[in-house]
């Protein structure tokens with residue numbers, strides 16, 4: 001604890017508090033507003049998103065059919081509107097034009113989904129399941145918790161409190177490069193799946209969509225697919241599917257069948273436009 005505190009004592013007091021609390025007991029949701037405000041998280045997230053999209057080779061933004069962009073955005077925004085963990089955080093949904101079955105979330109409410117994923121799912125409920133899972137990573141502060149720990153904290157401090165624009169730009173670039181800081185735990189993944197069931201149910205969409213997507217991954221890529229959120233530490237896919245089934249069975253209002261409220265036809269029309 002002392003080493004950590006000494007190391008950061010020259011940063012503003014909130015950051016000293018950061019280190020002290022982190023090294024003593026980790027972060028709790030009750031303490032987090034003392035550590036990083038939603039405004040600071042938004043500032044970081046916006047810089048991070050701009051840096052990601054500036055790398056047009058690795059993260060090419062999809063600028064194809066506007067109906068596809070609007071559809072993904074509207075499904076995502078509707079899901080974000082039913083959650084009440086972080087009602088004031090503005091969420092954005094960006095499509096990346098790459099043939100990867102992937103999606104990810106960064107702090108500040110920004111979610112990215114790849115055309116490779118959009119082309120490999122079959123229904124709006126699958127899309128909603130994936131987007132709700134990513135929304136939950138943000139509402140549950142999974143990325144933020146990683147970002148304010150370890151070496152990444154130095155970069156965060158520079159971005160938030162630095163005065164030299166070239167140092168800030170360098171810190172943003174380094175933060176993006178060290179994407180491994182977003183490596184989430186198995187518990188984070190179980191929790192995001194659980195909240196995905198809740199958010200999709202509250203949005204009037206069958207929560208079985210996330211299960212159908214995982215089933216597709218399991219059938220095609222086995223128990224530990226390295227494609228969807230490759231930086232996370234995922235539980236075995238079959239165990240995730242079982243956990244989602246249990247969560248659906250105990251969620252009030254969730255359809256207990258696998259066939260209603262999937263919105264397959266609607267999605268197939270959008271899929272045909274990608």
Ligand SMILES: [Zn+2]
Pocket residue numbers: 133137184188189192229232
């Ligand atoms: Zn995840």
